[in-house]
Each structure stands twice: as structure tokens, then as C-alpha cells.
Amino acid sequence: MPEPISPRDRLIVALDMASTDEAERLVDRIGDAASFYKIGYRLGYAGGLALAERLVRGGHKVFLDLKLHDIGNTVEEGVRSLAGIGATFLTVHAYPQTMRAAAAGRDKAGKGLKILGVTVLTSYDDADAREAGYALPVADLVAARAAAAAAIGIDGLVCSAAEAAQVRAVVGPDRLIVTPGIRPAGAEIGDQKRVVTPAEAMRSGVDHVVVGRPITGAADPRDVARRIVDEMAAAL
């Protein structure tokens, strides 16, 4: 069985900022209300990988949300390079060839980096999946990709918490389920489509929630982070 995760360590704050200075100021403001930070495209292409190393050295956990997807050799070598940063999680798109290459890179690097397969982006609904050429509804596509990820030996999945129970049934207790598209009640939804509250996510068996704008855009980010952690603690 997996190790228990404290409510605070379940929260991953998405540092979708334009500069590392801005991101570091936010991390300082949040203080001990959070321990886990996600770096995606915006910050990753603006010095975010060096910041990731600094955050790891400072005792934080880091999720590199770079959603790799390329030919197998490029993915494998990319994962091997990124493993040196000391991050906890790295995303790849949940295509079988990509996941196999990422698992090989992870194993060759041997640094303890966990690979998460992005099933279907939380900004997609069934109509978006159809428009992208997929015949299956989102929930079925997520389940199929989760099954492939588990068979390949990927460490966890990114999906909406709306599909977490179904994914858990497919992948069992040992794979991680990490869910963006999290919105505290009353928060602006923005471009997300499959949205769930922090409490509902916990009740659905999610391991980690990813929260960006509701925290980064708040007047008091520390307070919002603490409220989210409290909401999750009460639901567990």
C-alpha cells in the first residue's frame, strides 16, 4: 500500500508566472502553507528549470509539468536529462510509445523521478475530444489511457477528479492520481471544463490536487492555500 500523504503535501501549487522572481515571491508568501510546486510551460521556458533546482535544494517538492511527447528516443533522452533536477514528478502525454520511452529514461536515470501520464486535459469535454478526432467520450478515453499507463509501468496519471474513482478501479492502489481542474466553491473556472472541489477530489481517492489561479491570483495566496488544505483534511 502507498505511504499516507499529509493534507498539506497533497496540495501542488501551479507556479504559472512569467518570471522566476515573481514565482519566488509567491513561494515566500505562501511559506509553510504549501510544500509542493508545479512548473509548467510558462515558467519552464523562462528560467523555471533552474528555479526547480533551487526549490528542491530549499526542501520543496517539484512537479515538472512539461507534458513531453515526441519520438521515443527524444522522450527517453529528455527524461534522462530532466531527472538530474531532483524533481518528484514529470508529465508526459499518455500515448503508449511516449510512456514506454519515458519509463525507459526514468529507469536508466535511476534518480527516483516519477512519471505521470496526462490522460485527457481537464480543459477538454466530449465535444473537444470529438473535435480532436477521438471517437470515445472523455471518461472512456481517460480509462483506456490509464490502463495503458499501468500496463507500461507509469507511476501515476493526470486526469480530472471527476474520473478519479474510475481510474483508481483501473490502475489499483499503487499508482498516483494527480488532478488539476480543482476549484474551491465559488472560484472562477476560467478555461477548465472538468472541475471538482478540493473536498470532492479527496472523497474520490485523489492523491494530489493541482491548484493554480485560485491561489496565484488571490489577494492572500497563503490564506487560500491554507483553506484548501483544511478543506481536504476535513474530507479525508
Ligand SMILES: O=c1ccn([C@@H]2O[C@H](COP(=O)(O)O)[C@@H](O)[C@H]2O)c(=O)[nH]1
Ligand atoms: O489536464 C491538465 C493538465 C495540466 N494542467 C495544468 O494544471 C494547472 C491548472 O491551473 P489552474 O490555474 O488551477 O487552472 C495549469 O498549470 C495547467 O497547465 C491542467 O490544468 N489540466
